[in-house]
Amino acid sequence: MKILVTGGLGFIGSHTVVELQNEGFEVVIIDNLSNSTEEVLDGIVAITGKKPIFEKLDLREKNAVQDFFKKYQDMSGVIHFAASKAVGESVINPLLYYENNISTLVYLLQELQQKPEASFIFSSSCTVYGQAEKMPITENAPVQQPISPYGNTKKIGEEIIADTAKVTNINAILLRYFNPIGSHPTTQIGELPIGVPQNLVPFITQTGIGLRQELAVFGDDYPTADGTAVRDYIHVVDLAKAHVIALQRLLDKQNLDKVETFNLGTGTGSSVLEVIHSFEKVSDKKLTYKIMGRREGDITEAYASTTKANEVLGWKAKFTLDQAMDSAWKWEQKIRS
């Protein structure tokens, strides 16, 4: 079965391509290389022994998207990762985000709605919950008006898919990720942030290797156990496996609704200081960090209720925070060596 993975050379995309190929799927990747490189293909080949088909294509080019689907008429499913994800950048350049994340989604769905049936997996984010009132966060927690244009593209994206699925043959699963971290245990693929990382874990590993002087811990006056903000950090390989299970559910027509939503997290919240301590443990290094003020737009805590994903998908995250940090650190060392 042929599966289209958009953004398949990116961080989560590449790990998902590996899991798909390991399960025997034939993969076609679309990527515009805006936040990835073609060398990621070598990493995928090194792990799986198979080279996915790669089409360098920008999904904002509607004609190119149409041509793609003329060329590949036998696609059984689509996993859609291709999108921009930097919160700060989205505030500065909102139209880039609406074009990159929304226009592209519309073009893809326009092609898929012409098919007798289509299975669609969408990369969403726990950012749609904002600061949820109750922890752990279930899928029934209210979706809030996002603070950033990036967050808004995830909320709007979910709505576009729901409206479209209602009146077409498209079946979809929306996956709301908590905080994906880590890299493949083989260190053949991992996260490749461009410029100064905005996310905690790549900033930690870059500080550990000496690329950054010190980590700024954004706030220690949150109402949490140690005062630093709490998130649910999930190993990217666990996350990737959930995509294959979700896709298989649609292909097997096991879905109960045309659109289903699942949280993907570990169910455990970790504070910024706990993540730092985990890094120090697995790397046997002291991390230089300084407590700074809160970062605008940050929430106090977010961790997932995993009950629905456990019970309905039969999926559970297996890696611990230490294992995820260990893989992130090994990856950082490899790419700087």
Ligand code: UD1
């Ligand atoms: C962020 C986005 C979220 C997006 C996700 C994608 C914000 C407000 N949220 O999640 O919408 O889906 O990235 O990857 O940007 N931290 C530090 N120092 C740093 C970096 C981070 O203390 O240098 C802290 C943050 O304050 C936060 C935690 O580490 O408490 C995690 O931050 P980050 O990795 O950026 O993820 P989120 O903010 O949870």
